[in-house]
Structure formats: structure tokens, C-alpha cells
Amino acid sequence: MSRDYANKKPSPKKRSASKKRGAAQQKRSIPYLPTLVVILLLGGFGYFLWFISGSSDDATPESAPASQVVEKPTPKPAKKDPNALPPKPTEQWTYLEELENKSIDIEVPEGAMKSQGPYQMQCASFRKLAQAEEMKAVIAFQGLEAQVRATQGTTGVWHKVILGPFESKRAAERARHKLQRAGINGCQIWLWEY
Template sequence: MSRDYANRKPKSAAKAGKGARSSKRKTSSSNMPLIPWLLAIVLVSGFGYFLWTIKGSSEDVAPAVNTAAKSTTTDKQTTKAAVAPKDPNELPPKPQEEWTYLEELENKRVEVDVPNSGVVSSGLYQMQCGSFRQESQANEMKARIAFMGMEAQVKRSEGTNGVWYRVVLGPFESKRDGERGRHKMQKAGINTCQIWLWQ
């Protein structure tokens, strides 16, 4: 007769195991519901205290709003315009700027002393546009200037370097007149003109 010792459980050990498990369940189940109940009571009482504290503040604000609404409706009926309470953060109205210098500038006169003769000239001016060794070259430039409507002269001068033929325009009463002539020459492609005092 063979016995199966692997599947066989001792009776005393099985009973002892069942008893230990049931005792653990009983002790844990008896302690467990106490903590959630205490937590629920604390939360409910805290919520109730919160409602009780805000109850008084809402009653104080509501009458103030109601009286303000009543006063604005009566004002609208009588004056057709509601007067809003002033905001402490509201900026004052923009000041009107008064500029006095505009009127002063419009009525201001600037006086400048100008001599009767105009620009005081230091003498007569001449404009030299070329200097050549050969007289034919000087006469050629004189002809080009004549085609532009200006009159030039060819002057012969002797110096340490020999004989030179200068093409001269003028005399001009002021340097400004000479500058006008020089600009006219530059437009025609003659860029060698220089202005000096008349000699």
C-alpha cells in the first residue's frame, strides 16, 4: 500500500493555519473602520466651519450692492445720467498746454544790418582757363569759349620759364560772378579755369 505523502496535510497544522488567518482578519477588520470615520468627521466639520465664516460676509456685501443699484436707478430717473463712484487709481484729466512761443515767433522780426553797396569787393577778378607755349593753341581755346557766348583774351607773358600765352576772361566785379563763369566752362568740359585778382 503506497501513501502519497506529498499531497497529505497534517490535520493539526491545517487547523492551526486556519485559526491564525481568521484571528488576523478579525483584528484588522475591527481597527480599520475607525480611521476613515474620524477623517470624514474632521472634513465635514471643517467644511461646515468654512460655510459659517463666509455666511456673514456675503450678507454685508449684498446690501451695499443693492443700495448702490437703487441709488443709480433713482439718479437715472431724475437726471438721466448715472454718477459712478470715483476710482482711486483714476488719472486726473490731461492739462491743456499753452504754448506762448508760437505767438512770439509769428510776431518776431529779425533785423539785419546790410550795407547799401551790397557785398564789399576787394577788387576786380579774372579767370584764367589755360596757359600755352604756342599762340595757336591759346587762340583755339579762345574760339571754343566764344562759341559758349563768353569773350576771352589771349595775353602774352614772359618769365623765367620763357614765353607763355594765357587765355583770360574778365574782369569780373565779384568773385561770385567769376564762379558763375567757371561753372559754365565746366559744363562745356573746360575744367582748368582758376579765379584770381585782376592784375
């Protein structure tokens, strides 16, 4: 026996129950009583905050009745702390006026003012010319000019990477610091060899 469920019509009892459920779902609305209670509580709390915002502990005697006015005791002078720091002194700068027209005389030995001569800086020494040329290129990227000199040593030919001449040792030191920031360490400063 086969039943046809697709064309079957619901019975009148089931139809009226489903209509009531659909009407109840559509008819749901905001509950008025709880909403009204929440609004009244919030309003009362807001009024309470507004009411207490005008009062404070520092009420003036004019606003309080005479029976509620309490005189505050006068504070006692504080005891002096033996570990307290003294007040900060005021700064007075007078050295500008004192040094305005001053001159300083220094006695310098005669040989001290003469320059020792030009300086050179050697950064590396290689057996192979290609390695010396590579170091020269790295130094050139730092904005300094280097030379490669071949010298005969007791163990064979060496290729030295040399910078200079520098007019002062300070200029040579400045170049060495520039190379150290680039990661080239071990440069030595000497008097220039002709």
C-alpha cells in the first residue's frame, strides 16, 4: 500500500494550530512593563547623580545650618625634617661678561708647531694582486682613494693597500674611522714614505 504524502492536505485541527503559531511569531512585540521599569531606574539613577554633584565635603558654612557647622582645627606647624634638602639655588651666569675681552697666551715649543710631515695609512697587505685590487675597490666605495704598491720582502712580493698622503694625523684618523664604520679594521697610520 502506498501513500501519497505530497498531495495530502492537513487536517483542520493541524491547520488551525499552525496558523496560531505563525500569528504568535508575527505578533511578538516589545514587553512594555520591563522596558518601563528599566527606563524609570535609569532616570532615577541619573537624577541621583545630578543631585549629589552639587554637594561636597567642602560645604561652606553659609549653606549648612548652624547646628551642622563644625569648625576645623588649625593645622599645627610641621616639624622640620633633618634630612630635607635645602631649597634649590638660583643660577647666576657671569662667565660671559668675564670672558668677553680676555685673551690667553700659550707658550708652545718651537718644534711642536712644525708638522711631522704627511701621513699614510696602510689597510692591508696581500700576496696576490687581485686581493689587493679588491680591497682598493671596497675602500673606493667609501669615498676614499687607495693605492696598491708592490714591495719586495724577505718572503717574496707583497701588495700593500695604502691611503694618503694625509696632511695631518687628524685627517688620517678621520679616514680610518670612516673605514671602521664600513667594517674595514686594522688600518695603521705611519709617516709617509717616499
